[in-house]
Amino acid sequence: MDCRRFEFRLEDLSKGALPLAEQRAAKEHAAGCAACNELLELVMLPVETEREASVSLRGFVESVVDQTSGAACASATASLPALADGSLEREQRVLVAAHVAECAECDHLVTLLSALRRDLPRLAEVRPDAGFVADVLKRTLPVNVQLRRWWGRTWTRWLHRPRFASELAYIGSLVLVLVVATPGSPLEAVPRRALAAVQQPIPIDVEEYLAAPADAVQALTGSPGAERVGKWIAAGAGKAQQADEVVDKAAEGLATFWRGAASLMGNDGTEAGTTTSETPEMSEENR
């Protein structure tokens, strides 16, 4: 048998399927040829190792469990999280996996760790309440906008209160009393002046009326506010004088109108239903 024929028959030889004569010829060739002998050894090797492994498997597992139980079990347990997330080195993984396969407690822990890996990321988000985003956006607004919005909201809330009108009147009265009726207030004299003005007989003497603002200004002790009030009163008095002049002019204009109307109607208003027996004074009254 030559080398080529030996290689051709090698697989059958390894399986024991060659006829006895050919087996003997192949072995004789292998004994004389170093390369073919090496091939034969390699082909036969896996079959022998597999058999050995299958025979001693139980002993191997027991040996691993023996080495990792008790105090060593704690060491295997420490590797379980890495085993569950697949970050163990190959050799260690084989060892720990073998322990887990035989240790119920560690097996349960690995199951739990795997479940935790699946469930924990679900806790990553917790939804806050619906108003959360609006509240944050509100807080990031500029201060003046915040204040304006706050004032708008507050004012609307006040307006919607049923007692708002009476409360406003109460506060207004209180402020008025504090401003004009408090002893020492710059506007203390105003009510007295106002009362005096109301009690004066009508028609008001314009000269005296005009003199009053000057007195009032003098009475108000020179504060800027008081001066301004004095100016307002003086301006008011000026307007009153103008109004007085307008009224006088209007009265004069009306009298002229009636005189013109009377001259158109006839002498001394005789066509306006007056009798001849009326005296000139009476005609004047009718006119």
Place this chain on the structure above:
Amino acid sequence: MRRYQGRVFAVSLHYMRDREEARDVSQDIFIRVYQRLETLREGDTFLPWLLRLSRNACIDRLRRLKVRTPAIAVPVEVAAVTVPASGPTPEEASLAGARSALLYRALDELSEGNREMILLKDIQELKLEEISKMLALPLGTVKSRTHRARLELAKAVRQLDPSFGVG
């Protein structure tokens, strides 16, 4: 903000352990984000930056409060809003809510440090390098602490419900 509000609120709730406090801190966090967005350097990823800022804000608030709030189990209704219904049926949603409630109770039994590790690694799913940077700890330390925390949590869950994760 709408995208990250859930995460920020979850982190705040984890540290503050009180819904109202967590809501206040979350608002502060978003205002800080608004003010400090410029400090986010180019190349930084937003989520770790946001979570780092959230953590610091919570710790600041806790320091101001001086005393940490007592450990109160996160109410079940919180858990119910936490987990989006994984399935279409109410039964599945309810089951998911119950599981979350159990996890909150188990987390409550962990130490502060272990809980923080679980929060950052397993809940918020940050990388070990990011956690190491955030906590200023060596990478190896972070890795071993994470494993220890996970193991503690698994044991706590087993004590509360031995059938958890089985089947």
